[in-house]
Amino acid sequence: MFHGVINIYKEPGFTSHDVVAKLRGILRQKKIGHTGTLDPAAEGVLPVCLGKGTKLCDLLTDKRKTYQAVLLLGTETDTQDMTGTILSEKPTEQLTEPAVRGAAESFVGPYMQVPPMYSALKVNGKKLYELARAGKEVERAARPVEIYDLQIDAVELPRVTMTVTCSKGTYIRTLCHDIGEKLGCGGCMEKLIRTRVDRFTIGDSLRLSEVEALAKAGQIEDRIVPVDGMFEDCPAYVSESEVLDKLLQNGNPFPKGLGPRDGCLVQIGSSLAEHQVSADGNSEMVLPDSGIIRVYDSANQFIGLYAYQPEKKQWKPRKIFLGGE
The missing domain is CATH 3.30.2350.10 (Pseudouridine synthase)
Incomplete structure (x- = not known):
């Protein structure tokens, strides 16, 4: 099953639901949803969410x-x-x-x-x-x-x-x-x-015929934005604790002591978290404007988005992306 978001060029004459129905046949999976309708006569960019990415539908609908x-x-x-x-x-x-x-x-x-x-x-x-x-x-x-x-x-x-x-x-x-x-x-x-x-432009969109050709060639995954790729602006934290892994995999909040110490993050992939050094010599991450971080378990499986609650001294899930198989 594919997970993430694919940028489709909706051609005139198709409804957004038509696009989803055709993609289900092309990609051979049922868990697919669009991110806001385009009238049948209209055409252009239609981000479509796949697998675990269907949890993104409401987030993308809100974008400009x-x-x-x-x-x-x-x-x-x-x-x-x-x-x-x-x-x-x-x-x-x-x-x-x-x-x-x-x-x-x-x-x-x-x-x-x-x-x-x-x-x-x-x-x-x-x-x-x-x-x-x-x-x-x-x-x-x-x-x-x-x-x-x-x-x-x-x-x-x-x-x-x-x-x-x-x-x-x-x-x-x-x-x-x-x-x-x-x-x-x-x-x-x-x-x-x-x-x-949002980030999806008409120049990068794919017509259904192009999706079908790429799927047959086994190259369609290269055109799917992975779920965590939608949050590249949010710094990433990777668990180094089995105890924390269990909490994460159950979608639970976790106390400050088990997670990022004073906001200190472990960088993975191409994510670039800004850091500063505190008075006691610890490296502290400067959170982005959203105050949200991406959290992964120790196997680098993306869990979801978390926000720190200082009054409770814990990291609380904002959106969990486990499941959806």
Whole structure:
């Protein structure tokens, strides 16, 4: 069984669930999960978690994402993209490039976004798209999202190509709709490509056909990021005690005396922990901003992420990655 994360290029026409189903057949394993849906018409980066890596799904869903989108001004649809029914069409000849740029860039920063009816969000236990298909529209509460960066790549009215980096939960087609509304002509999303999810970029992504070829050649493991590889910024500690091994393998916290002494770590692989020398001559690790370390047993098996609790003088698990076979 494979464990880790593989960067898939989701092609248009496939749902995220389709990708997972096809990978289960190609890799011949059931334990696979995606890290956040892409609409069937959209394409691009879709990190997929394998084996023990499925415990990473919720962590990756929270990461910031980058998209390249084509906004079609003057056209409104019920789905806010070109897969839906056109509700209205308005002229765009009166628009100027500075006005378009200003309207789009005004959304940079936090903003309250009303999710579209055609989405998988639930209201009173019903998915919104199910209600929409039944001809029903319900009130949706606006949700806080954030546009970290928005760059206008081209303005060829009525089309605007832009690159957007945003927080989780952001609907780019709703952003397109909102920009069109601000300009007074309406708008919808004509095309969407996800170019980045955290460390995963479109240039490193694999189409399903490429995954299949690599799997047949026995070379697919080279393209899978191992579970602990997702936390390279966190310093690593390796157990040197059988007593500690037993605690780790049971997913238990462990007292300070059995673990890193005053934060002193053992370096393994390519991990680079920063150290400083304390007054008594001991080497002390300077924890990263997250205050989290990677912990391994004495056989170099990755156990999980731990954080120190000074009030209890113990290291407590934040996320355990044992199991998942």
